[in-house]
Amino acid sequence: MGYTIQQIAEALDAEAFGNTSLKINRVAEPALAGPDDLALLTNPKFADGLALGKARVALVWPGADWQALGLEGAIISTRGRFGMSGLTAMVDPGQHFPIGIHPSAVVDPSAQIGNDVSIGPLAVIGPRAVIGDQSMIGPHCYVGADVTLGTQTFLREMVSIGARATIGDRFIAQPGARIAGDGFSFVTPEKSGVEAARETLGDQGEVTAQSWARIHSLGSVTIGNDVEVGSNTCIDCGTIRDTIIGNGVKLDNMVHIAHNVEIGDDTLLAGQCGIAGSTKIGRNVVMGGQCGVSDNTTIGDNVIAGGGSKMMSKVPAGRVVLGYPAVKMESHLEMYKGLRRLPRLFKDFAALQNSVSKRDTKD
Known part of the structure; x- marks a missing residue:
């Protein structure tokens, strides 16, 4: 028009x-x-x-x-x-998902479907699921049991949302996003080499082969309003309590949010970021592509992390970091300059060493 x-x-x-x-x-x-x-x-x-x-x-x-x-x-x-x-x-011309339930969709009779909702071909809506008004559920999507989706939810094709997840209004998930899969939680009968290496910072002690026992995820995922999740991004369930994503959070493609993570409002994570379990990320945090955060770590409000940064310990609010391990950006740049000077330094040192050696020979 x-x-x-x-x-x-x-x-x-x-x-x-x-x-x-x-x-x-x-x-x-x-x-x-x-x-x-x-x-x-x-x-x-x-x-x-x-x-x-x-x-x-x-x-x-x-x-x-x-x-x-x-x-x-x-x-x-x-x-x-x-x-x-x-x-x-x-x-934006949109995806042309028509309002109504496609004949091939499977909708449990106990599900509550709001007004002006689109449910595409081969989508599955589980028991007691609630889908808010004006939502669009694309082809091949899965919405599990007891899931609650707010108004104007937009799930592109092949998005899956596991049981008991609670998601606010205006949620957008790009193709292949996976919400509320089980967390990666396993334990050995006795202390493992990984635990020993972590305690000693390198020594895993006597190696004993053990099988891994699964810890089931009893929690789910809670997501606020105005959140967007990119293609093939995964948000894991919490182990006992929910994994929590705040309002206005934007996650790029192939981002992984592990179990029990908490992310504050208006945080943005670029592609391939990985956030390990039980980490707390503050409000208005921005991470470039391929950033990583160690488990049980706290990232303060308004932190900015350059691409590829690996945060292995607490980052104070407002800090700008870069590198592996991540340090203040200005410190990282000085370290990088020093690294680039090393070949010349080695050459100068070799020449000085050679000069001293010749003098010692003459003496």
Whole structure:
């Protein structure tokens, strides 16, 4: 159907200029934009690409001379990328999941299904499950017994949610996400070599072969409102109590949250992060890709961890860390500079050693 430039600007709380009655049907990069597209040009360094396309209107950076760029109209948002958030929400075509229950879906008679809910082909809804209004359950999804899903839940295809999980409103799970699988909890009849090595920091003592006994997960998972979980991400059940994910948490693809972990509100974990069991992560924490946190560790509020950081002990609130083991980012950079200087240092030391050796020979 499309939107006029004026409609878009009002929705984004932005300013519209030029021919504000122009309608656009989709959003495109400047070089690929057609005459009915809105070009995304929030960074001036990509302005040259506009000449390669046919856009008549663009979302531009503050202060941009849109007329000099050859545009008929423009939208200016004070923070371009934030403007993109609202813009992409407006024009997102979605997954086309129709409202209603597909004939091939299996819905237990005791389940409570809200109003305007979509349940896709081959989905399974377990006994006593509760699904909130305006939710979309994609094809091949599984919602287990006694699960509660809030309003406007959106499960893409092949998402599974194990028994007794409780999830708030506006939850989004990308394809293949797994919520409330059992935790990785095993124990040996006698003290294992791993326990001994941990106590001694290296010595596992006399090695005795033992079989591992399973500790069942009696807890489940509790997730707050406005949480998003990426593809193939796994959140394990708690052992006795629930694993807890706060409001506004965003988890990227292939993130692993182990049993009994607690994550505070508005925390963001990028791809392949791994959080070991019983760890507490504060509010507004950001971790780059492939970060890892040791078990029974506390990460304070507002911590930022660069990609690949491994946090093996407590990190105070507000700290920016990097490395393995993770240290203050400025300390890590100094350590890295020192490491790069080592070859030259070794060469200089060898030359000095050789000089001293020749002098000793002469003496």
